[in-house]
Amino acid sequence: EADASAPRATESGTPKGAAIDGIAAQLRAAVTSGLTRPRQYREQQLDGLERMLLQNVSLWEAALAADLGKSEVEAHLSEIAFTVGEAKHARRQLWRWMLPAPVPLPLALQPALGRTVAEPLGATLVIAPWNYPLQLALGPLVGAIAAGNAVLLKPSEVAPATSALLARLMPAYLDPRSVRVIEGGVPDTTALLEQRWDLIFYTGNSRVARIVAAAAAKHLTPTVLELGGKSPAYVHRSADIAVAADRIAWGKWLNAGQTCVAPDHIRVDREVADELVDELRRATAEQLGDARTSPDYSRIINGEHLARLQSMLEGGTVVTGGDADADQRYLAPTILTDVDADAPAMQEEIFGPILPVLPVDGVDGFIDAMRGRDKPLALYVFARDREVVRRVERETSSGALGVNVAVAHYGAKSLPFGGVGESGMGRYHGRFSFEAFSHRKAVLSKPAAIDTLRVIYPPFTELRAAI
Ligand code: NAD
Secondary structure, eight states: OOOOTOOOOOOSOOOOOOTTTTTTHHHHHHHHTTTTTSSHHHHHHHHHHHHHHTHHHHHHHHHHHHHHHHHHHHIIIIHHHHHHHHHHHHHHHHHHHHSSSEEOGGGGOOOOOOEEEEEOSSSSEOOOOHHHSTTTHHHHHHHHHHHEEEEEEOOOOTTTTHHHHHHHHHHHHHTTTTTTOOOOOOHHHHHHHHHHHHHHEEEEEEHHHHHHHHHHHHTEEEEEEEEEOOOOEEEEESSOOHHHHHHHHHHGGGGGGGOOOOOOOOEGGGGGGHHHHHHHHHHHHHSSTTTTTTTTTTOOOOOOHHHHHHTTTTSSSEEEEOOOOOTTTTEOOOOESSSOOOOOGTSSOOOSSEEEEESHHHHHHHHHTTTTTTOOEEEEEEOSSSHHHHHHHHOOOEEEEEESSSSSGGTTTOOOOOGOOOOOOOOSHHHHHHHTTTEEEEEOOOOOSSSSSGGGSHHHHHHHHOO
């Protein structure tokens, strides 16, 4: 007999209601009590996060293989080692990031000292997606912890093995007074969003981002929204076509195309379109061979997404790939040509291993095609002609621009990562993560001894005469 007074059960069958009630307030109290303030505490938590990853490598690999069929190498490069790198960098740089930053002041305010100090925001909520279910959960956490916040992580229920492992291991390595994890789907996330947070960091799609932003607005909570969109690659006739094909193929087939910054589709100068398609087939065969048996090729997250992707194969000519195996959640790396603007693959972000190649007439044709579209998370231009690169940089807008390279900008801690317009707001990685989770307080301090402000006190007799 179910006990009606028991906490509400969620889709995954675990009672969450009791854990969710008042959790934002509890976490905020951990910050206001001063617990999370000391640099040493933050460093210890970051160290715990690193150890949680490094001491359980085979468990993480198994979870990522179960959720996405990720190879160990990919799991390591794009999730485990990547996140360890972020945490280590934050731990080592933290003293520097926490230093007050002096600023110059106008003569009229002097003598005085001006500085900015970074202070924690309080209780923060991180909502993670399924495609890099480890890195996109723990990466934001690094920023939250480094900046001295308490944080609640809600991993994606769509990647259940990684979500369960996070829930199991985090309490053993991170102080539960300031870092929590709650698994769950829409009902639990909805309940969490009703509470007052001091920052919500959401990674996912722009439809749910609107739900998050609306919930945040009720409490005037700031948000960082890391979204996606149709990130294009433009290949100009001056490009090294073989290198462009190698780099686009790698960025696209990585994680079977389920990467927010994967090239969504290619626009290529008409006169080199056939050559590019040939080179893409060559590069794909070289990198993955028979993708179905390649240990280096991921699987589609679930049957629903596979069906969505298969429906995108309509309205184009499959030049390579196209075959699927529902039992294996497998979809071959697929190149599509003869794709109309109104084809299914051009209506929404593909987020899978389907690569439409559309011809355009030069850089003008590409820039025209971008006009009036949503600003993508990334845009890639392949060209040796520097004027072409300059024009693309100046005349298009995107979260990031890759020149003769795709996806790799994601790996530079010194570059801010984030979208613009429909692809999101806010930025993180490296020091930008620390800033994203901090309030930069402006501090002006003036000695009492020499009261230069006296000149602007009323009565304004002298000032009146001066203006
Ligand atoms: P998802 O389905 O896992 O959803 C993301 C999160 O939103 C999950 O935690 C989920 O529980 C939550 N959620 C879903 N519905 C909700 C609702 N109604 N109310 C509240 N929360 C809800 O992942 P997704 O959205 O399919 O992720 C794919 C998208 O994310 C793509 O558009 C991709 O480009 C984008 N993405 C962006 C980045 C980035 O860093 N900018 C990274 C990865 C993915």
